[in-house]
Amino acid sequence: MLRPTAALLRPLTNASKSLSPRRAQVMTTQVAVAAAVAGIGAIAYLKFSSAAQPDAQSEGKSPAAAGSNFTRPFGFRTLRLLSTEQLNHNTKKLRFELPDPSQPSGLTLTSALLSVSFPNGSWIPVPRPYTPTNKLDEPGFIDLTIKHYPGGKASTHLHSLKPGDTCTFAPLPQQFAWTLNKHAHVALIAGGAGITPMYQLLQGILDNPSDRTRITLVWGVNTDADIFLLDEFKALEKKYPGRFKAEYVVSQPKAGSPYRKGYVNKTVLEELGLRASETHNKDIKILVCGPPPMEKVLKGGKGPFGGSGVLAELGYNKSQIHGF
Ligand SMILES: Cc1cc2nc3c(=O)[nH]c(=O)nc-3n(C[C@H](O)[C@H](O)[C@H](O)COP(=O)(O)OP(=O)(O)OC[C@H]3O[C@@H](n4cnc5c(N)ncnc54)[C@H](O)[C@@H]3O)c2cc1C
Numbered sequence: 368m369l370r371p372t373a374a375l376l377r378p379l380t381n382a383s384k385s386l387s388p389r390r391a392q393v394m395t396t397q398v399a400v401a402a403a404v405a406g407i408g409a410i411a412y413l414k415f416s417s418a419a420q421p422d423a424q425s426e427g428k429s430p431a432a433a434g435s436n437f438t439r440p441f442g443f444r445t446l447r448l449l450s451t452e453q454l455n456h457n458t459k460k461l462r463f464e465l466p467d468p469s470q471p472s473g474l475t476l477t478s479a480l481l482s483v484s485f486p487n488g489s490w491i492p493v494p495r496p497y498t499p500t501n502k503l504d505e506p507g508f509i510d511l512t513i514k515h516y517p518g519g520k521a522s523t524h525l526h527s528l529k530p531g532d533t534c535t536f537a538p539l540p541q542q543f544a545w546t547l548n549k550h551a552h553v554a555l556i557a558g559g560a561g562i563t564p565m566y567q568l569l570q571g572i573l574d575n576p577s578d579r580t581r582i583t584l585v586w587g588v589n590t591d592a593d594i595f596l597l598d599e600f601k602a603l604e605k606k607y608p609g610r611f612k613a614e615y616v617v618s619q620p621k622a623g624s625p626y627r628k629g630y631v632n633k634t635v636l637e638e639l640g641l642r643a644s645e646t647h648n649k650d651i652k653i654l655v656c657g658p659p660p661m662e663k664v665l666k667g668g669k670g671p672f673g674g675s676g677v678l679a680e681l682g683y684n685k686s687q688i689h690g691f
Pocket residue numbers: 368369479493495496497498499511512513514515516517518519520521522523560563564657658659691
């Protein structure tokens with residue numbers, strides 16, 4: 368899984384490694400002081416820009432300057448919440464206004480934003496990545512689909528926001544770039560809120576008339592009530608027969624549930640035609656996004672003793688698999 372803060376600090380750590388021990392120590396101290404000062408400044412900036420209700424807002428304009436959506440990595444933007452929609456018992460769609468209402472976000476497929484919030488007026492920023500789920504060419508807004516984890520710092524704060532409130536975001540460096548028609552088939556295996564990058568990607572693929580990639584979506588959830596986007600997926604299956612198929616796997620289904628019961632395991636994936644040896648999987652990419660236990664079962668554990676996962680047992684090699 369992505370570790371945004373580690374990625375931010377990596378260049379500083381690498382720079383100090385190549386110097387003599389004494390210089391490195393002095394440099395490290397200077398860098399640490401500079402980083403602390405910059406950090407405090409950045410926190411103050413983010414805190415006040417997040418909390419601010421600038422004059423522009425009272426004039427009905429977005430808090431950030433117009434003409435500049437997310438075009439630079441780590442270019443922070445404070446966005447105003449336009450509306451919220453409850454999608455199921457624990458998931459909300461939050462629509463934020465972009466600084467330039469005439470332009471789309473500027474994000475590319477499989478992008479995520481880093482949200483920086485200050486829950487309950489705290490001075491300690493809580494950075495968390497979220498994946499926009501609206502079509503990326505839509506101008507003027509981004510939608511975030513956020514699951515509430517009880518006690519979760521960022522998700523509780525974001526679920527508490529009301530239209531007019533603001534939150535600060537920056538684009539994260541892309542971990543996986545989608546290339547048009549590079550693969551004949553893509554299998555998207557999601558668990559819980561891990562559906563969001565899959566939804567962003569599959570909309571981008573299917574909306575692009577030049578992209579012919581076939582998509583199999585497998586979404587594992589705990590209960591029937593956890594499923595949302597059902598109508599959207601049904602409509603896409605109808606619009607793209609033979610190209611898009613969604614399968615739901617529910618670990619604790621209600622009586623009479625129409626969905627497949629259990630976890631996303633080897634048997635389920637075999638039954639869905641996802642064995643590597645099958646002819647239609649000759650040129651396949653497997654993308655996985657879910658809670659750590661699910662990712663471990665599918666991709667195997669980390670390190671030499673991590674063991675192989677279900678996808679290796681199905682015949683896939685590491686280069687065919689990407690985890691968000
Ligand atoms: C690249 C990327 C994109 C993401 N996109 C989205 C998105 O679009 N929508 C979305 O809702 N989330 C998304 N997430 C997850 C999100 O960043 C947060 O981890 C999540 O909202 C929980 O944060 P929190 O501060 O509320 O919880 P925390 O305060 O960090 O944790 C509180 C409790 O929740 C549990 N918890 C936290 N995260 C998870 C998890 N992922 N699965 C199971 N239990 C968990 C913890 O065990 C803990 O007990 C994404 C994560 C990554 C890495």
